[in-house]
Amino acid sequence: MSVIKINMIYTELLDIPIKRPHQFSTEKVLEKSFVLIKIELSNGVVGIGEGTTPGIWWNGESVETMKLVIDKYIHPLLINEDITYIERILQRMNRQIRANSFAKATVEMALFDALGKLYKVPVHQLLGALYQDRVPVRWALATGEDKGDIQEAKACIVNNEYVNFKTKSGKEPPEDDAKRNLRIAEGINGISSIGIDPNGSWDRNTTIKWMEHFFEAGIDFLEQPLTPYDMEGAAMLVDMKKVPIMADESLSTVEDAYTLAKEKAANIFSLKIHKSGGMKNTIKIAGIAEAAGISCFGGTSLESSIGTAACLHAFVTISNLDFGSELFGPRWLADDPVKQPLTIKNGFIHIPDKPGLGVEIDEEKVEKYRRKEQGEVIV
Numbered sequence: 146m147s148v149i150k151i152n153m154i155y156t157e158l159l160d161i162p163i164k165r166p167h168q169f170s171t172e173k174v175l176e177k178s179f180v181l182i183k184i185e186l187s188n189g190v191v192g193i194g195e196g197t198t199p200g201i202w203w204n205g206e207s208v209e210t211m212k213l214v215i216d217k218y219i220h221p222l223l224i225n226e227d228i229t230y231i232e233r234i235l236q237r238m239n240r241q242i243r244a245n246s247f248a249k250a251t252v253e254m255a256l257f258d259a260l261g262k263l264y265k266v267p268v269h270q271l272l273g274a275l276y277q278d279r280v281p282v283r284w285a286l287a288t289g290e291d292k293g294d295i296q297e298a299k300a301c302i303v304n305n306e307y308v309n310f311k312t313k314s315g316k317e318p319p320e321d322d323a324k325r326n327l328r329i330a331e332g333i334n335g336i337s338s339i340g341i342d343p344n345g346s347w348d349r350n351t352t353i354k355w356m357e358h359f360f361e362a363g364i365d366f367l368e369q370p371l372t373p374y375d376m377e378g379a380a381m382l383v384d385m386k387k388v389p390i391m392a393d394e395s396l397s398t399v400e401d402a403y404t405l406a407k408e409k410a411a412n413i414f415s416l417k418i419h420k421s422g423g424m425k426n427t428i429k430i431a432g433i434a435e436a437a438g439i440s441c442f443g444g445t446s447l448e449s450s451i452g453t454a455a456c457l458h459a460f461v462t463i464s465n466l467d468f469g470s471e472l473f474g475p476r477w478l479a480d481d482p483v484k485q486p487l488t489i490k491n492g493f494i495h496i497p498d499k500p501g502l503g504v505e506i507d508e509e510k511v512e513k514y515r516r517k518e519q520g521e522v523i524v
């Protein structure tokens with residue numbers, strides 16, 4: 146095959162409404178913003194990717210910073226490069242641009258989509274091939290109060306949509322949060338279970354105090370209870386040998402994974418392709434977890450079917466994804482900018498088998514949700 150080069154890169158911002166307000170520890174969101182990237186090859190094949198973050202509070206990046214970093218700094222590194230040299234492109238990106246992992250993951254996604262389409266194979270075949278073709282999905286209860294969360298969980302079970310759940314915490318003082326979570330666990334006792342995610346907003350003393358109660362209530366895991374800077378505190382919680390401790394905000398890079406493993410500061414790694422700079426890094430992190438006896442959980446940055454497909458292509462190659470995933474992004478959004486959204490059925494998300502990421506952009510929806518420039522006339 147003759148050399149196929151990268152010809153053009155386009156980015157644009159989309160704002161897509163969500164089905165119901167989502168309460169994080171720091172803010173309530175009503176819509177989700179995305180940067181959409183298209184990478185066009187010299188033979189006309191177009192790879193797509195999507196960047197998004199829970200919010201700028203999460204790690205300092207936003208869709209606006211991602212777009213700027215891609216347009217101004219990554220774009221020149223890609224033009225005229227041979228698409229088959231993705232690892233070399235990624236290494237060059239890392240040397241020339243520090244941090245900005247969400248922006249890098251967005252680019253990597255489009256590179257692999259393009260390469261998969263070129264070779265006519267799904268991305269998971271380029272990443273290491275299948276371990277499984279579907280992954281369990283845990284739904285996030287985030288109505289903001291216990292009764293609403295219990296009701297929502299029961300409805301999901303009755304409708305055969307999701308089997309177990311995660312709660313968002315951190316809006317209230319830790320003590321109240323702990324009690325609210327125990328009420329939710331009690332409310333669905335015998336039919337389901339929850340993991341708790343305070344997004345780093347709890348303190349050591351409160352977490353230690355309530356650990357025994359969480360253990361008895363059958364809480365599946367505590368995700369990033371303490372600030373990501375408190376690795377010693379996380380190691381203390383792991384040492385209690387009660388509820389498994391998951392690292393999320395404290396785990397981004399491959400090096401973070403090594404440090405967490407060495408310091409025995411996590412029982413579970415929350416894998417997310419955006420925070421780790423892409424699918425390849427995510428799989429490397431799963432390898433470190435495997436060596437250290439740490440389980441993995443397929444985390445989300447609440448992507449549409451485009452980004453969720455990329456997460457899934459990485460996750461289906463990982464054998465120690467013991468805690469399933471939270472890849473419910475496409476169901477959480479009120480609309481999905483693709484022609485055929487990913488299939489989430491009976492608590493599982495299924496891997497598409499078409500070439501590349503296996504999802505196709507719906508240009509009408511992209512136009513509908515495209516962020517209009519100031520002063521732009523909307524017709």
Ligand code: MN
Pocket residue numbers: 342344368369393394415
């Ligand atoms: Mn989290």
